[in-house]
Amino acid sequence: MGLSYKAAVLHAAQTPMAIETVTLAELKPADVLVKIRAAGLCHTDLEVIEGSLRYPMPIVLGHEAAGIAEQVGPAARGVKVGDHVVLSWNPHCGHCFYCDRDAPILCEQYLGEGPKAVAFDGESRARLADGRPLRQLMFLGAFGEYCVVSDQQAIPVPKEIPFDRACLIGCGVMTGAGTALNLGAIAHGDTVMVIGCGAVGLAAVQGARLAGAGVIIAVDIDPAKLTLAAKMGATLGIDASKDDPADAGRRATGGRGVDVVIEAAGSAAAFRVSPEAVRPGGHLIWLGKIDVNKDVAFRWGSLMQEKRIRRVSYGNARPRRDFPLLARAFLDGELMLDDLISRRITLGEINEGFSALKRGETIRSVIIFD
Ligand SMILES: [Zn+2]
Ligand SMILES: [Zn+2]
Numbered sequence: 001m002g003l004s005y006k007a008a009v010l011h012a013a014q015t016p017m018a019i020e021t022v023t024l025a026e027l028k029p030a031d032v033l034v035k036i037r038a039a040g041l042c043h044t045d046l047e048v049i050e051g052s053l054r055y056p057m058p059i060v061l062g063h064e065a066a067g068i069a070e071q072v073g074p075a076a077r078g079v080k081v082g083d084h085v086v087l088s089w090n091p092h093c094g095h096c097f098y099c100d101r102d103a104p105i106l107c108e109q110y111l112g113e114g115p116k117a118v119a120f121d122g123e124s125r126a127r128l129a130d131g132r133p134l135r136q137l138m139f140l141g142a143f144g145e146y147c148v149v150s151d152q153q154a155i156p157v158p159k160e161i162p163f164d165r166a167c168l169i170g171c172g173v174m175t176g177a178g179t180a181l182n183l184g185a186i187a188h189g190d191t192v193m194v195i196g197c198g199a200v201g202l203a204a205v206q207g208a209r210l211a212g213a214g215v216i217i218a219v220d221i222d223p224a225k226l227t228l229a230a231k232m233g234a235t236l237g238i239d240a241s242k243d244d245p246a247d248a249g250r251r252a253t254g255g256r257g258v259d260v261v262i263e264a265a266g267s268a269a270a271f272r273v274s275p276e277a278v279r280p281g282g283h284l285i286w287l288g289k290i291d292v293n294k295d296v297a298f299r300w301g302s303l304m305q306e307k308r309i310r311r312v313s314y315g316n317a318r319p320r321r322d323f324p325l326l327a328r329a330f331l332d333g334e335l336m337l338d339d340l341i342s343r344r345i346t347l348g349e350i351n352e353g354f355s356a357l358k359r360g361e362t363i364r365s366v367i368i369f370d
């Protein structure tokens with residue numbers, strides 16, 4: 001018998017997760033057993049719960065987590081027992097067509113194995129009490145007391161950063177701040193608009209500040225989120241329920257339109273308005289998601305002049321480079337993570353935590369494990 005631990009198991013979409021005792025399978029040579037200390041509730045998990053993002057079940061969700069490397073396989077590299085780690089959801093093979101082209105987020109093994117929701121080698125690392133294999137979302141499954149990952153997913157960070165703040169780096173902060181900092185789209189003094197001020201958008205606002213943007217326009221329909229955006233570096237807040245973001249962008253730029261628009265709202269309305277706000281020749285970056293089977297409509301005139309449009313899903317993450325840098329930025333006071341955490345909850349409160357996320361009440365609820 002392997003190690004047993006508690007995890008939140010989703011048996012079917014649109015049903016509550018159940019806290020169950022599950023059993024760990026044997027560790028493989030390049031595996032790392034991580035004792036999870038904090039895990040954030042992200043919209044991607046919610047998409048699986050709601051059924052708009054489909055995965056095999058039963059599954060343990062959770063892909064934004066931090067913990068302690070408790071066991072490290074003999075072939076695992078870059079991490080040692082006792083390290084504090086932030087988990088990455090983008091393992092990659094290192095030798096396929098896309099890895100050779102410096103695009104690990106498109107790695108053929110990553111994209112091929114991802115829909116199976118097991119470990120990177122195609123096998124599950126945990127079982128239910130009745131022996132059925134458990135799926136792990138995004139090669140992780142971090143809504144449990146333990147999680148087995150490949151060595152390239154366990155990224156050591158400085159021990160000074162508290163786990164509840166550190167976990168945010170693994171998804172939302174990497175996605176938002178990384179997009180602003182890693183793509184080279186934002187030039188010093190640029191006008192940047194961030195549409196949607198959830199965790200990803202607020203991290204994008206901060207990334208834009210760190211990248212030297214001159215004017216940062218935050219757009220949301222929730223005044224509380226605009227207040228947070230202002231605290232994190234936005235110089236102008238637009239309530240999209242009262243004001244058209246594209247008009248606001250033109251007013252702020254002498255009629256030209258903004259240099260860089262980062263869409264982080266994940267709604268058809270946000271996608272549609274996003275090119276309207278970009279100046280000719282400017283950058284448009286989409287981070288949000290909607291149901292993959294749904295259509296999005298655009299006014300052709302908003303796309304006709306040359307614009308650079310890019311879809312980005314993990315902020316061009318190179319986790320071994322970026323996670324320690326982001327942790328250091330937090331420790332140096334440059335990256336504000338405290339206010340991204342709306343609630344600290346227990347594993348048993350996970351279903352209510354996702355209900356609150358769906359109602360738009362929280363930026364991030366973070367599960368704290370003792
Ligand atoms: Zn996420
Ligand atoms: Zn690859």
